[in-house]
Amino acid sequence: MADRRPFLHVRDVSKTFVIDNERIDALHKVELIVGKGEFVCLIGASGCGKSTLLRIVAGFEQPTSGDVRVYDAPITGPGSDRGMVFQDYALFPWMTVRQNVAFGPLQKGLKEAHDIAGKYLEMVGLTKFADRFPYQLSGGMKQRVAIARVLANEANILLMDEPFGALDALTREQLQDELLEIWARTQVTILFVTHSVEEATLLADRVVVMTAGPGRIESDNPVRLRRPRDVSAPDFNEVRRTLTQKLTSHVSRRQLKTAA
């Protein structure tokens, strides 16, 4: 544990897209360090580059300048150490739940792939549904499969891009609780994109507020609330209000600027 190198280090990352000859600065000199086992939420208005940042960490996109390192080793592409959980699940529809979860271990040639899949399916409570196809599952169940899939692949960084955004409120609450439980059990590091301040306040050790035009980090806020957190507690509301202010004050300032 005495490793002094930063675990996940986003170093001075900028990303420019060119769409129809128009340059879009999705990210501008973003610097972020995430400790091992930390739960970090990225929030911000749409267009602030939070998803782009996540995709760069995943290795799906290359930064225009800067780089992302894990223990000083630069990320060059997708890797099994980082597992992305997509908002639209991205399960393989032609595979059963068990086959989806066993896919990563099978790619590595592990003979015990199906046992590994079984273990993680149990962790997310889907043992009974192991032989179903994704179309037979609810949204919440699909997202549990997606989480089990990256955990079975031995990802130690979970990258979650608004994973619960498409779910109804009740299912979302349930999955948030389950995620916290899994996080506590597996000690994975989580980088979680959301646009819900409440969700960020409930889940995160740190909430990173991002702003658009160009996308950059506006503030980095440790959340010092004890777990399990109670969304109706006064101190919870206090944190949420502060974060909301940071988020909206900037949005309205920018809107004023563009209006002027």
Next chain:
Amino acid sequence: MQRVRAIALGAGFPLALIILWHAAVLSSGTKLVPTPYMVAVMMRDFAFGGVYDDAFSGTILTHLLASMQRVYGGFFLAAALGVPLGLVIGKVPLLRQLLDPTLSLLRPIPVTAWLPLSMVFFGLGPRSAVFLVFLGAFYPILLNTIFGVRSVDPRLFEAANMLGCDGTSLFRKVVLPAALPSIFTGLRLGHGFAWILIVVGEMTGVPTGLGSVIMDGRTLSRADLVITGMIVIGVAGFLCDRLIVALNNYVLRWSPQHHG
């Protein structure tokens, strides 16, 4: 009750057509078009013999098998070439740029226009028929496969990459299964065209086959024989299509929306 209704409606309409046909032949007094009853007698003779006892009596299996050999020879050739070619054209932009203009130019040429050249290349005989069937089945299979590959959700590739799957194993494990619904659409269309083209293919002077029976019927001015041949092709094509649909529904059991 619903089922009875569906059957009554589905069977009632052709029955009404047959009655109309019968009435039309009788009322017009034509000798060129046989009544449905005369066709039924011809069908019986074609299948079992014992009515006219001529060259066509009891020969249904000979002709049907000869035609099926050519239909499936051409069809499987088209599938064996069209599916792999479609997979690589769909996935490799370089190949697409190389081949797409040529294919787009060749595609609108009607298969019948190839008939003279096909006779030059393959002579008068079954090989010409197989070639024409192949041409007709090839394009729908190829184009639907390309379409299937190009419309795979890019997230599935990202998910596969992150789970350690790339290169050729990506083709087998993700591209092919994800494109299967479209590939089956192409196979089903191509299969339909194969049966349509068998008559054209067997116009090239082959002694057996349902197409040749129809051509003989025309030469001999025997419309009952022509119609009998048409019915056999229709029924055989229909039954084989049901087989493909059953295969489709089994292979695509993970996607009910693609069931035929």
